[in-house]
Every structure is written in structure tokens, then in C-alpha cells.
Amino acid sequence: MRKTAVLVAAAAMAATAFTVPQATAATHQGGLHFGALQFDGPGADLPRTNAKLNAEYVDLHNNTSRSVQLRNYKVKTASGYVYTFGSFTLGAGKTVRLRNGQGTxxxxxxxxxxxxxxxxxxxxxxxxxxPAGTKKDSCSWRANGRGYTTCH
Incomplete structure (x- = not known):
């Protein structure tokens, strides 16, 4: 009888272990968040060209069911570079790619x-x-031999 109780308790604990999410499991970020990030474009950085500058980008996803007005949202790097969105509406379920160089x-x-x-x-x-200065999302990277990472 005691052996049966121990086995039942062990089985219950094992079942619970499989239903509790792991702390290290990646989750898909909801709402407005970063996606793919190309931090090191293909090829050598020099000579610097607009095509090479535009090979650096970060994607911003809107995972909500409503459009989001991005006016005055800021994308800031740890080294102090900032991009401030002008009037730009990101549709529900849409992605915008923020490129580094020149373009329309x-x-x-x-x-x-x-x-x-x-x-x-x-x-x-x-x-x-x-626009109020609240951090909405962040993404960090380390060189991985590919020059890009996914942020969620």
C-alpha cells in the first residue's frame, strides 16, 4: 500500500513537471515588439555605401488587432543612436523594417x-x-557568425 502511494505521488509530480512551463522557454512577445535584427550586414563594412548601410535593420511587429500610431516612438541603441518615428501608422498584424541608410x-x-x-x-x-518614455521592448545580441538575430 505504501509503495503504491509513493508511486502515485511520483506520477503526480512528474505530470506537474510536464505542465509547468520552463523558465528558459522562449515566448512570442505580444503587442508592439522587435522582430528580426540585422546588426552586421553581409560583406565588409568598408567602403561604406548606402546599400551596406541599409543592410543593417530592425523589424518592428504590431501583434495587436488594432493599428498603432508610432509618432514619437523612439528606437535607441546602447551606443546612443536614436531614431524617432514621424507620423507613421503600423497596421494590425503588420511589420515595418527600420533601415539605417537613405531611402524613401x-x-x-x-x-x-x-x-x-x-x-x-x-x-x-x-x-x-x-512617446511618454516608457520602455516597450528591447533586444540584445552577441556576434553569432551570421550577423543577425531574432528578438522574440
Whole structure:
């Protein structure tokens, strides 16, 4: 009888262990959040060209069921570079790619319009802030041999 009780208790504990999520399990970020991040574009950084600058980008996803007005949202790197969105509406379930160099903004791509690289090739972080200054999301990376990472 005692052996049966021990076995039942062990089985119950094992079942609980399989239903409790692991602390290290990755979850998909809800709401407005970063997605893919290309921190080191393909090829050598020099000579610097607009195509190479635009090879650095970060995606911003809107996982909600409503459009989000991004005016005055800020994307800031740990090294102090900042991009502030102008009037831009990101549709429900849509993604916008923020590229580093020059280009014409569209519904799917916006440009930082700078002539310097903004992501460190070896490691760094980027943060998203609301117009009120509240941190909404962050993403960090370490060189992984591919030059990109996913942030969620």
C-alpha cells in the first residue's frame, strides 16, 4: 500500500513537471515588439555605401488587432543612436523594417537616413520607447557568425 502511494505521488509530480512551463522557454512577445535584427550586414563594412548601410535593420511587429500610431516612438541603441518615428501608422498584424541608410519611406520600410553604422558588429542592444518614455521592448545580441538575430 505504501509503495503504491509513493508511486502515485511520483506520477503526480512528474505530470506537474510536464505542465509547468520552463523558465528558459522562449515566448512570442505580444503587442508592439522587435522582430528580426540585422546588426552586421553581409560583406565588409568598408567602403561604406548606402546599400551596406541599409543592410543593417530592425523589424518592428504590431501583434495587436488594432493599428498603432508610432509618432514619437523612439528606437535607441546602447551606443546612443536614436531614431524617432514621424507620423507613421503600423497596421494590425503588420511589420515595418527600420533601415539605417537613405531611402524613401513606405508602408513597410522606413529609413534612419544616416551615413554611419548604428549597430555594433560584436554585441549591443536596442530599445523601443513610447512617446511618454516608457520602455516597450528591447533586444540584445552577441556576434553569432551570421550577423543577425531574432528578438522574440
Amino acid at each position: 519611406n513606405t508602408a513597410y520600410t522606413v529609413y534612419r537616413k544616416k551615413d554611419n553604422y548604428w549597430f555594433n558588429n560584436s554585441s549591443g542592444s536596442v530599445n523601443l520607447y513610447t
